[in-house]
Amino acid sequence: MPSEFELIARFVRAFPGCSPSVLAGPGDDCAITRPRPGRVLVSKVDQVVAGVHFGPAFRPEEIGHKALAAALSDLAAAGAKPRWFLVAVAHPPELPPEFLDGVARGMARLARSAKVDLVGGNFSRARELSLAVTALGEARPDQVLGRSGARPGDWLLVSGTLGDAALGLRRLAAGRPARPDPFVRAQLAPEPRVALGEILGRYARAAIDISDGFLQDLGHLCARSRVGADVRLDELPIRPAVRRAGVELALAGGEDYEILCAAPPERAQALLRACRRRGWPMSRIGEIRAGEGIRLLDARGEEVPLPARRGWEHFA
Amino acid sequence: MPSEFELIARFVRAFPGCSPSVLAGPGDDCAITRPRPGRVLVSKVDQVVAGVHFGPAFRPEEIGHKALAAALSDLAAAGAKPRWFLVAVAHPPELPPEFLDGVARGMARLARSAKVDLVGGNFSRARELSLAVTALGEARPDQVLGRSGARPGDWLLVSGTLGDAALGLRRLAAGRPARPDPFVRAQLAPEPRVALGEILGRYARAAIDISDGFLQDLGHLCARSRVGADVRLDELPIRPAVRRAGVELALAGGEDYEILCAAPPERAQALLRACRRRGWPMSRIGEIRAGEGIRLLDARGEEVPLPARRGWEHFA
Numbered sequence: 001m002p003s004e005f006e007l008i009a010r011f012v013r014a015f016p017g018c019s020p021s022v023l024a025g026p027g028d029d030c031a032i033t034r035p036r037p038g039r040v041l042v043s044k045v046d047q048v049v050a051g052v053h054f055g056p057a058f059r060p061e062e063i064g065h066k067a068l069a070a071a072l073s074d075l076a077a078a079g080a081k082p083r084w085f086l087v088a089v090a091h092p093p094e095l096p097p098e099f100l101d102g103v104a105r106g107m108a109r110l111a112r113s114a115k116v117d118l119v120g121g122n123f124s125r126a127r128e129l130s131l132a133v134t135a136l137g138e139a140r141p142d143q144v145l146g147r148s149g150a151r152p153g154d155w156l157l158v159s160g161t162l163g164d165a166a167l168g169l170r171r172l173a174a175g176r177p178a179r180p181d182p183f184v185r186a187q188l189a190p191e192p193r194v195a196l197g198e199i200l201g202r203y204a205r206a207a208i209d210i211s212d213g214f215l216q217d218l219g220h221l222c223a224r225s226r227v228g229a230d231v232r233l234d235e236l237p238i239r240p241a242v243r244r245a246g247v248e249l250a251l252a253g254g255e256d257y258e259i260l261c262a263a264p265p266e267r268a269q270a271l272l273r274a275c276r277r278r279g280w281p282m283s284r285i286g287e288i289r290a291g292e293g294i295r296l297l298d299a300r301g302e303e304v305p306l307p308a309r310r311g312w313e314h315f316a
Numbered sequence: 317m318p319s320e321f322e323l324i325a326r327f328v329r330a331f332p333g334c335s336p337s338v339l340a341g342p343g344d345d346c347a348i349t350r351p352r353p354g355r356v357l358v359s360k361v362d363q364v365v366a367g368v369h370f371g372p373a374f375r376p377e378e379i380g381h382k383a384l385a386a387a388l389s390d391l392a393a394a395g396a397k398p399r400w401f402l403v404a405v406a407h408p409p410e411l412p413p414e415f416l417d418g419v420a421r422g423m424a425r426l427a428r429s430a431k432v433d434l435v436g437g438n439f440s441r442a443r444e445l446s447l448a449v450t451a452l453g454e455a456r457p458d459q460v461l462g463r464s465g466a467r468p469g470d471w472l473l474v475s476g477t478l479g480d481a482a483l484g485l486r487r488l489a490a491g492r493p494a495r496p497d498p499f500v501r502a503q504l505a506p507e508p509r510v511a512l513g514e515i516l517g518r519y520a521r522a523a524i525d526i527s528d529g530f531l532q533d534l535g536h537l538c539a540r541s542r543v544g545a546d547v548r549l550d551e552l553p554i555r556p557a558v559r560r561a562g563v564e565l566a567l568a569g570g571e572d573y574e575i576l577c578a579a580p581p582e583r584a585q586a587l588l589r590a591c592r593r594r595g596w597p598m599s600r601i602g603e604i605r606a607g608e609g610i611r612l613l614d615a616r617g618e619e620v621p622l623p624a625r626r627g628w629e630h631f632a
Contacts (some may be wrong), residue, residue, distance in 0.1 A: 028462045030360045030394040042345045045402040078346040086361040088448035132404035132448035
């Protein structure tokens with residue numbers, strides 16, 4: 001098999017050029033990058049492991065894409081502009097180098113569209129393929145977002161549609177279709193809301209990415225903000241095929257790389273308008289209230305019981 | 317087994333408090349940190365995998381220590397002050413939580429002494445234990461170091477002693493001794509040269525950490541600087557036990573978390589004095605010269621053949 005240095009050189013070839021902010025990148029011991037003055041640094045590590053986060057239905061390009069997408073989605077929820085990333089690749093020695101070329105290509109394509117530079121990495125032997133991506137971004141100190149900060153009266157908004165990736169996973173159980181439908185694609189190659197993240201801090205007070213499951217992540221946001229939430233079931237953006245397959249896919253299915261945020265009504269309305277202008281799907285789904293816990297309400301305002309499972313538990 | 321959230325809470329408990337530069341840390345989706353104005357960001361990801369970078373002789377504390385030490389050593393070679401780090405932990409579900417507590421403790425002890433804050437992490441299931449550490453540091457733009465920049469006439473200096481960890485690894489093959497000697501300790505719990513890294517940029521022009529093997533890493537420095545090097549074998553800081561076991565342990569054994577640097581003579585002398593004042597071992601071992609390649613010279617200035625193996629090849 002190729003040496004570590006050959007593998008690095010092959011991998012890096014998929015990433016031609018870096019922005020001027022990169023003073024030293026792959027090939028040096030450390031990455032050296034120039035931060036924008038007056039910004040805070042926003043960082044996130046995420047890891048995908050064979051058999052846990054991706055299965056045999058995934059093409060190498062999709063594995064690379066998804067590994068980076070997961071980290072970028074969290075940066076977007078923090079209202080950060082992604083700048084740079086590092087990746088630790090662990091792989092079985094018998095994995096063909098062409099497979100890793102595909103991983104690099106998928107990662108590079110997303111990196112290009114998100115305008116983020118690969119600046120460092122590490123290769124190691126292991127029994128199974130895994131990719132740990134550390135994404136680094138920047139935000140204005142007064143616009144950076146976390147789970148805390150939501151207040152009673154804030155509107156709850158969510159991007160995109162819920163449950164698509166979970167339905168896609170279910171469909172993949174029968175094998176990869178010749179032409180993946182939008183649900184299967186949402187599972188194989190989710191698009192992180194990078195552009196939304198770059199404007200989110202102007203409007204929202206708190207935000208979270210809902211990749212662990214809508215209810216679970218809303219629960220985190222409420223707990224850290226010390227508030228409760230009312231969610232109107234019929235306002236949730238759920239495609240008919242997902243509703244038919246079971247609304248719990250939308251509530252708790254996980255792997256929707258969408259952004260849930262809380263904003264005071266006027267700024268929430270402005271955010272909805274800003275998204276509409278850009279053609280980005282964004283829905284008002286409920287309100288933050290005093291107290292604690294999540295209430296699911298039907299069209300008549302009656303409370304609906306919460307499902308027992310609220311999200312994706314990596315160790316379940 | 318505990319849930320992912322319980323594991324995170326347990327792990328983080330070993331790291332009490334953060335510096336004021338950390339606006340959001342473990343427990344939020346992203347870490348938010350405040351850079352020092354006028355500095356460049358220096359980042360590095362390193363990964364240790366069970367069976368590749370550590371074996372059954374390692375205690376959990378030593379695994380955590382070594383994972384962080386490896387990344388901090390590269391930051392030191394870049395002349396950076398380490399500030400923050402993130403860690404992706406992948407582990408078999410059957411690994412006892414107490415084992416991970418030990419990993420966290422070992423990592424936290426080194427983090428405290430290096431004054432670096434854990435700001436983010438990720439837990440995932442996997443077939444074998446691995447830790448991917450991303451270390452983030454800062455340096456003055458005019459003092460940050462890389463592999464390039466060495467010039468003919470520069471002195472070559474190296475910290476510490478060479479081959480200790482390789483001899484320790486050989487001794488560990490017979491099982492972990494009841495009381496590890498300095499060589500075994502150099503293998504199990506190497507001390508990265510963090511404090512040296514924080515002053516290095518004032519003196520050196522180029523530097524590299526020699527954890528992949530002295531000759532191999534010197535080769536990288538020469539190649540990137542487009543220079544050659546003369547190394548005087550009898551000036552290399554090698555303990556008698558290592559010389560007896562074989563000088564190739566020092567030349568190519570790897571896992572010495574020491575810093576090799578090149579500096580013009582006056583600044584090299586000043587660095588040697590600065591190290592002596594602080595009690596840090598630092599030796600002059602040779603010179604950079606025009607041309608390419610490494611020449612090993614004996615006491616009479618005669619060239620000695622280079623060993624066939626120059627370092628640690630992760631995939632060999």
